[in-house]
Amino acid sequence: MSTGIKNLVQTLDSVDFLKMDRRTFMKAVGFLGASTFLSSFQTEIVNALEFAETKIVWLHGSESTGCSESLLNAGNPDIIQALTKLNVNLAYHETLLAQQGIFVDGKLANTSELNSEILLEDLIKEGKYILVIEGSIPNGPKGSGRYLVLGNKTFKDIIGEAAKNAAVIVAVGACACWGGITSANSAIVQDTDYRGVGFLKTDAAKGILNELNIDKPVINIPGCPPHPDWILLTIGAIILGKIRVPDDLTVILDKYNRPKVFYPPDHVVHDNCPRRGYYDQGLFDDQAGGSNCLWKMGCKAPYAHGDCAIRKWNGSVSVCTQAGPCIACVEPGFPDSSRPLYVEAENKGILLGENVGTIAKVAIGAAAVAAGVHAVRRMKGE
Ligand code: SF4
Ligand code: SF4
Missing domain, CATH: 3.40.50.700 (NADH:ubiquinone oxidoreductase-like, 20kDa subunit)
Incomplete structure (x- = not known):
């Protein structure tokens, strides 16, 4: 505990x-x-x-x-x-x-x-x-x-x-x-x-x-x-x-009748993903088996309102993103809301009623900024 x-x-x-x-x-x-x-x-x-x-x-x-x-x-x-x-x-x-x-x-x-x-x-x-x-x-x-x-x-x-x-x-x-x-x-x-x-x-x-x-x-x-x-x-x-x-x-409950404690409106799986550090550095995998962020392989965790990465599965030992991309299975309208499952969300246009193109650019932009910060830190030897 x-x-x-x-x-x-x-x-x-x-x-x-x-x-x-x-x-x-x-x-x-x-x-x-x-x-x-x-x-x-x-x-x-x-x-x-x-x-x-x-x-x-x-x-x-x-x-x-x-x-x-x-x-x-x-x-x-x-x-x-x-x-x-x-x-x-x-x-x-x-x-x-x-x-x-x-x-x-x-x-x-x-x-x-x-x-x-x-x-x-x-x-x-x-x-x-x-x-x-x-x-x-x-x-x-x-x-x-x-x-x-x-x-x-x-x-x-x-x-x-x-x-x-x-x-x-x-x-x-x-x-x-x-x-x-x-x-x-x-x-x-x-x-x-x-x-x-x-x-x-x-x-x-x-x-x-x-x-x-x-x-x-x-x-x-x-x-x-x-x-x-x-x-x-x-x-x-x-x-x-x-x-x-x-x-x-x-x-x-939220507007889709989900208990907010398990499906928090202000929290997504991505927030606590074990690969989040790689996302922040702008390090992405484009094929299975790596350890970097899975965003470019279609991970939908930035849109998945669930406590999965905190609660964890299998007796509290692991979460889906440790094995592969999250498919946002907790979201209303799943699976159509997440299809195509393994395609980068940036390429999907509209996902879950949000303009993913814009969000993705912000996300990638943030990642690029974070990657820049890390690079500066590395250069400074921090
Ligand atoms: S694998 Fe998915 S949840 Fe994990 S950091 Fe990357 S985009 Fe976020
Ligand atoms: S695929 Fe479903 S259960 Fe797995 S992390 Fe994503 S929302 Fe949670």
């Missing part, structure tokens, strides 16, 4: 964390990893929960299941430890369910213990669950949603039913947030018409809930996939009542 985080934890230890205002709490959550969060506030969490159980209904639309895999890769705490400490009942998750299907051992399975369709119907009737949606929702063909049918229902209809009775809705991953890879420009995209839960790319009017006339806010945890901390800490904050829907969500 870094000294800064240790100090923060010590400060937080001395205050009644449950009485913290939401802004301070969320700031703390933003600094901490899921493990530190759970261990530092274990007693308070237990007291707050009073052994009440929170149900999660986790639905999968059109996707790769990479977001669930990211969550399952959380090592410290692992998913079992985290759910146990937060007293979460992961009541429905198609990848992890033990249910068997319509027939079990040749006999009709018509109970919620064995048939996941019945289980989901029962859970939706009971209500009061956190609804997590992973994957996009096909609206095609022609608004029918029939490109994804589960059992005897379209996924679009299932989302409609589940969303109506949910206490809170969380979209996990780029596909669920704004369509992601499934809605990327292609010859068939008009026909398949994939939507995110609350958005299509940057358009909130085209989210599937709007299509279904359901007016409920959605907390977006984008990424391809998202960091497990972003998912666990958001769910933890919801359970502890520190994110209340729809109360003051505008304070906690």
